[in-house]
Amino acid sequence: xxxxxxxxxxxxxxxxxxxxxxxxxxxxxxxxxxxxxxxxxxxxxxxxxxxxxxxxxxxxxxxxxxxxxxxxxxxxxxxxxxxxxxxxxxxxxxxxxxxxxxxxxxxxxxxxxxxxxxxxxxxxxxxxxxxxxxxxxxxxxxxxxxxxxxxxxxxxxxxxxxxxxxxxxxxxxxxxxxxxxxxxxxxxxxxxxxxxxxxxxxxxxxxxxxxxxxxxxxxxxxxxxxxxxxxxxxxxxxxxxxxxxxxxxxxxxxxxxxxxxxxxxxxxxxxxxxxxxxxxxxxxxxxxxxxxxxxxx
Amino acid sequence: xxxxxxxxxxxxxxxxxxxxxxxxxxxxxxxxxxxxxxxxxxxxxxxxxxxxxxxxxxxxxxxxxxxxxxxxxxxxxxxxxxxxxxxxxxxxxxxxxxxxxxxxxxxxxxxxxxxxxxxxxxxxxxxxxxxxxxxxxxxxxxxxxxxxxxxxxxxxxxxxxxxxxxxxxxxxxxxxxxxxxxxxxxxxxxxxxxxxxxxxxxxxxxxxxxxxxxxxxxxxxxxxxxxxxxx
Numbered sequence: 012x013x014x015x016x017x018x019x020x021x022x023x024x025x026x027x028x029x030x031x032x033x034x035x036x037x038x039x040x041x042x043x044x045x046x047x048x049x050x051x052x053x054x055x056x057x058x059x060x061x062x063x064x065x066x067x068x069x070x071x072x073x074x075x076x077x078x079x080x081x082x083x084x085x086x087x088x089x090x091x092x093x094x095x096x097x098x099x100x101x102x103x104x105x106x107x108x109x110x111x112x113x114x115x116x117x118x119x120x121x122x123x124x125x126x127x128x129x130x131x132x133x134x135x136x137x138x139x140x141x142x143x144x145x146x147x148x149x150x151x152x153x154x155x156x157x158x159x160x161x162x163x164x165x166x167x168x169x170x171x172x173x174x175x176x177x178x179x180x181x182x183x184x185x186x187x188x189x190x191x192x193x194x195x196x197x198x199x200x201x202x203x204x205x206x207x208x209x210x211x212x213x214x215x216x217x218x219x220x221x222x223x224x225x226x227x228x229x230x231x232x233x234x235x236x237x238x239x240x241x242x243x244x245x246x247x248x249x250x251x252x253x254x255x256x257x258x259x260x261x262x263x264x265x266x267x268x269x270x271x272x273x274x275x276x277x278x279x280x281x282x283x284x285x286x287x288x289x290x291x292x293x294x295x296x297x298x299x300x301x302x303x304x305x306x307x308x
Numbered sequence: 309x310x311x312x313x314x315x316x317x318x319x320x321x322x323x324x325x326x327x328x329x330x331x332x333x334x335x336x337x338x339x340x341x342x343x344x345x346x347x348x349x350x351x352x353x354x355x356x357x358x359x360x361x362x363x364x365x366x367x368x369x370x371x372x373x374x375x376x377x378x379x380x381x382x383x384x385x386x387x388x389x390x391x392x393x394x395x396x397x398x399x400x401x402x403x404x405x406x407x408x409x410x411x412x413x414x415x416x417x418x419x420x421x422x423x424x425x426x427x428x429x430x431x432x433x434x435x436x437x438x439x440x441x442x443x444x445x446x447x448x449x450x451x452x453x454x455x456x457x458x459x460x461x462x463x464x465x466x467x468x469x470x471x472x473x474x475x476x477x478x479x480x481x482x483x484x485x486x487x488x489x490x491x492x493x494x495x496x497x498x499x500x501x502x503x504x505x506x507x508x509x510x511x512x513x514x515x516x517x518x519x520x521x522x523x524x525x526x527x528x529x530x531x532x533x534x535x536x537x538x539x
Contacts, residue, residue, distance in 0.1 A: 218357060218359055222414075225414055
C-alpha cells in the first residue's frame with residue numbers, strides 16, 4: 012500500500028518501485044522510534060534536573076539520640092547545631108523540622124505510629140545554602156558542638172542521579188545513531204535497487220546529455236519525498252503515544268511518576284527529527300547515485 | 309563535424325563488427341547510412357552518439373578527439389546530438405510533452421519555456437492533440453514523431469536516426485524523411501540509418517554503405533561526389 016497517492020513528475024518511475032513502499036513505511040517506523048528515544052531522553056533529563064535542583068543547594072543535618080541519653084540534651088544539641096550552621100558562611104537558612112513534619116516523612120514506612128512521642132526520633136535540620144560551603148570543616152564543627160550530629164550533603168544521591176541521567180541520554184543517543192545508520196543502509200539499498208531496475212532509462216538519459224547530478228536529483232527528490240511522508244506518519248504516531256503517556260501519568264492517583272509533559276521547545280526539537288532523517292536520506296541518495304554512476308563507463 | 313580514422317569496434321572478445329572505418333562528415337550534410345541487417349549500422353551510430361568508445365582508431369566529434377574526452381565532458385557533447393532510436397526509447401510513464409521536454413530539462417531551460425517549446429514542436433509534427441498522451445496510447449507513427457520531436461527540441465548540431473522508418477508504413481516513412489529534410493534545411497547535420505533502399509531512392513543524398521563491417525561511400529545521383537562535401 013502506498014503511503015500517499017501524490018507522485019511528482021520524475022524521469023525515472025521510482026514511485027512505482029516496490030522499494031518505494033517499504034522505504035516510506037520503514038522511515039515511519041524509524042522516525043517513530045527516534046522521536047520516542049529522543050523524548051525519553053528529554054523527559055529523563057528534565058526529571059534529573061528537577062531532582063538535581065531540589066537536592067543541590069541544600070544540606071540535611073541529623074541529630075540522632077545517643078544511646079542512654081535523656082531527651083533534653085537532644086534538643087540542646089539540635090539548638091547547638093543550628094547555632095553552628097547559622098554562623099557558617101554560605102548558609103542562607105537552617106530550619107529545625109518539627110516532630111509532626113518528621114512523623115509525616117516517616118509515615119510511609121512506620122504508619123501513624125510514627126507520631127508516637129515515645130519513639131526515639133532524631134532531629135532534622137533543613138539547610139539551604141547560597142554559596143560554597145566547606146562541608147568537611149562544617150562536619151568537624153558540628154561534631155564538636157553537637158555530638159551525634161551528622162551532615163548529609165546529598166553528594167552520593169546527586170552523583171547517582173547524574174550518572175543515571177547520563178546513561179539514559181547515552182542510550183537514547185545510541186538508539187538515534189543506530190536508527191540513522193539503519194536509515195542510511197535502507198536508502199543505499201533502495202537507491203541501488205532503483206538504479207539496477209532503471210538502468211536502461213538511466214543510460215538513455217545519459218545518452219541524451221544528462222549529467223550524473225541530474226540523475227541523482229531524481230533519486231534525491233524521490234527519497235526525500237518518501238522520507239517526509241513516512242516521517243510525518245512516524246511523528247504523528249509518536250506524538251500520539253507521548254500524549255497518551257502524558258495523559259496516563261496525570262491519571263495516576265499517587266504521584267509516583269514525575270510530570271511527563273514536554274516543553275514547547277522540546278516539541279519543536281522533535282519536529283526536526285523527520286526533517287533530519289530526510290536530510291540524511293538526501294545526502295545518502297546523492298552519494299550512492301554519484302558513486303555508482305561514477306563507476307559506469 | 310565528425311571524423312572517423314581507421315576505427316574498429318568489437319564487443320568483448322568477439323570479432324570486430326566495424327573494421328577500418330574512415331570518413332568525414334561536413335557540417336550541414338545529409339547522409340543515409342545503409343546496409344543489410346547486421347551490417348553494423350547501429351554500432352556505427354552508437355559510436356557517433358557516444359554510446360560506445362571505439363576499440364581502435366580515432367573519432368573526432370565537433371573538433372574534439374573523443375579518446376581525450378573525460379566522462380564529465382560527455383553530457384555537454386551529447387546535448388549537441390539528437391538521436392532517434394530504433395525502438396523510439398520513449399519513457400512510458402511520461403506524457404508525450406514530458407518525453408519531448410527531457411533534453412530541455414537536462415539543459416536547465418525554464419519550465420515555462422519548456423512547455424511552450426514542446427507544445428510548438430509537437431504541433432509541428434502533427435501531435436498537437438496528443439500533448440498529454442502516454443506513449444502506450446499512441447500508434448507507431450505517432451511514437452516515432454514524438455521521438456523525432458524529442459531529438460530536435462534542443463536544436464542539435466547533429467541528428468542521428470536509427471531505422472526511423474522501420475516501424476511505420478511507407479506513407480508515414482516518406483513523411484518522416486521529408487521531416488528530416490526540413491530539419492536539414494535548417495542547418496542540422498543529418499545521418500539516417502536505414503535498410504529501406506526503395507524509400508531512400510526518392511531522395512538524392514550520399515550513402516554511407518556498410519557491408520560486413522566495412523564502409524563504402526556512394527555519392528549522390530546528381531553527380532556530387534561525397535568528397536566534394538567532405539573535407
